[in-house]
Amino acid sequence: MACDRWIEKLDAYLDGELPASEARALSEHLRGCSACAAESLSRLQQKRTVQTAGQRFTPDPAFRVRIQESIAARPSARRSWFRLPVLATAMALVVVITLFFALNRSRRSEQQLVSELADLHVATLASSNPVDVVSSDRHTVKPWFAGRIPFTFNLPELQDSPFVLVGAKVSYLNQAPGAELIFRVRQHQISVFIFQERAVGNLQTRDSVQTALSFNVRSWSLNGLRYFVIGDASAQDLDKLSDLMKAAG
Amino acid sequence: MLNCGRWVLFHEQEEKYLWRGGNKTCPRWFTLVCVSQESLSSGTFEQLAMPHFDRLYNFACWLTHDRQEAEDLVQETYAKALKGFSSFQPGTNFRAWIYRILRNAFLTSRTGLQATATVPLDLDGEAEALPTAKETPESILLQRSDLQLVQKAMEQLPVAYREVLLLCEVEEMSYQEISATLSIPIGTVMSRLSRARQALRVAVREKQGSQPKA
Numbered sequence: 001m002a003c004d005r006w007i008e009k010l011d012a013y014l015d016g017e018l019p020a021s022e023a024r025a026l027s028e029h030l031r032g033c034s035a036c037a038a039e040s041l042s043r044l045q046q047k048r049t050v051q052t053a054g055q056r057f058t059p060d061p062a063f064r065v066r067i068q069e070s071i072a073a074r075p076s077a078r079r080s081w082f083r084l085p086v087l088a089t090a091m092a093l094v095v096v097i098t099l100f101f102a103l104n105r106s107r108r109s110e111q112q113l114v115s116e117l118a119d120l121h122v123a124t125l126a127s128s129n130p131v132d133v134v135s136s137d138r139h140t141v142k143p144w145f146a147g148r149i150p151f152t153f154n155l156p157e158l159q160d161s162p163f164v165l166v167g168a169k170v171s172y173l174n175q176a177p178g179a180e181l182i183f184r185v186r187q188h189q190i191s192v193f194i195f196q197e198r199a200v201g202n203l204q205t206r207d208s209v210q211t212a213l214s215f216n217v218r219s220w221s222l223n224g225l226r227y228f229v230i231g232d233a234s235a236q237d238l239d240k241l242s243d244l245m246k247a248a249g
Numbered sequence: 250m251l252n253c254g255r256w257v258l259f260h261e262q263e264e265k266y267l268w269r270g271g272n273k274t275c276p277r278w279f280t281l282v283c284v285s286q287e288s289l290s291s292g293t294f295e296q297l298a299m300p301h302f303d304r305l306y307n308f309a310c311w312l313t314h315d316r317q318e319a320e321d322l323v324q325e326t327y328a329k330a331l332k333g334f335s336s337f338q339p340g341t342n343f344r345a346w347i348y349r350i351l352r353n354a355f356l357t358s359r360t361g362l363q364a365t366a367t368v369p370l371d372l373d374g375e376a377e378a379l380p381t382a383k384e385t386p387e388s389i390l391l392q393r394s395d396l397q398l399v400q401k402a403m404e405q406l407p408v409a410y411r412e413v414l415l416l417c418e419v420e421e422m423s424y425q426e427i428s429a430t431l432s433i434p435i436g437t438v439m440s441r442l443s444r445a446r447q448a449l450r451v452a453v454r455e456k457q458g459s460q461p462k463a
Contacts, residue, residue, distance in 0.1 A: 012424075015424070015442075046449070059306040064302055071298065
């Protein structure tokens with residue numbers, strides 16, 4: 001049947017999927033062929049009916065609300081979920097990096113300071129004239145500093161201790177004057193440096209125990225002054241002297 | 250907008266529209282803003298997906314024949330679509346994408362597995378020559394009064410026929426869209442559609458024949 005090839009294309013034609021040229025030819029044919037026109041009408045009718053019949057179910061408004069809430073609530077949760085850790089991580093990272101650099105810098109400058117003090121201590125030991133005031137009497141040494149350094153400090157009573165005050169001299173750290181006291185315990189010499197905090201710079205003020213060039217070093221702050229105890233004596237000796245100095249204030 | 254997978258580059262002016270609640274007024278119009286697709290999706294998923302809600306539900310009801318099951322299916326579809334929205338390529342067909350999700354969810358459901366297990370083997374073969382000569386518009390009178398009859402006939406069609414008919418006639422999808430939704434070639438869409446229509450005609454005629462004449 002000649003119409004078969006047209007009928008084959010009828011569905012695509014009615015669905016609007018036939019290329020324009022073919023659609024034109026088919027509609028031309030439909031004008032002249034009553035059988036095909038009737039079939040076309042029948043299929044169009046079916047199409048319309050299915051369209052109407054297919055729109056059958058309407059959702060419950062409460063169900064719509066539920067879905068809307070489920071997708072509206074989740075993205076915001078998701079967004080904050082997504083952004084919060086990123087922000088937190090970024091902030092934590094900044095803090096960690098800042099702390100790391102700050103710590104590193106302060107540790108580096110502290111090490112620099114300690115090695116400078118070790119140098120001063122070694123220079124004192126090597127000097128043929130290690131002290132400017134030779135006295136084991138704290139009542140001589142302390143007044144001697146009056147006018148030489150811009151602060152004053154107390155010296156401990158050493159009578160019942162193994163330490164002997166050898167003498168003292170003015171020392172300089174970062175162009176600021178300070179006191180260097182030389183003690184002896186058995187054959188070891190220990191230097192105690194006292195500087196103003198601002199001469200030391202904004203170093204952390206916590207007490208510290210460390211070693212530099214194999215010298216033991218003790219450090220603490222008191223009344224705006226920074227104390228350093230450095231020497232080749234044992235750690236216990238240094239601790240004992242430190243305690244005496246701290247007690248004297 | 251420049252889409253580079255997970256991240257989308259926006260013109261700053263665009264960003265104003267795309268970020269929900271974004272009332273930023275920045276005079277520098279030529280700055281590119283990097284926006285995560287996830288944050289972008291929260292603003293646009295709802296706008297893209299909710300207009301299809303009623304029709305998705307209707308489609309789900311036709312597939313499942315059960316309102317409660319249809320609700321579950323739609324809910325699952327929205328959850329899956331939202332979760333997978335970052336994989337949706339902006340500029341491609343969202344409707345086909347979300348219908349495909351619903352259909353896949355249906356096919357893997359218990360009802361879906363049952364429905365597809367009973368499908369006749371030769372669904373997509375060439376449609377046989379239609380008995381056009383025997384049919385007149387009167388013989389397949391599909392009028393409004395017959396709506397229920399047509400609905401019954403549609404219900405009884407195999408799911409593969411039912412879905413293609415619904416997508417074409419109810420959703421008015423193009424063959425291209427149907428092809429994308431069902432993941433089948435356009436040629437198959439055409440032949441399946443043709444067979445579905447024929448099957449419906451036969452089913453309607455049978456029902457009309459069995460109906461007592463008023």
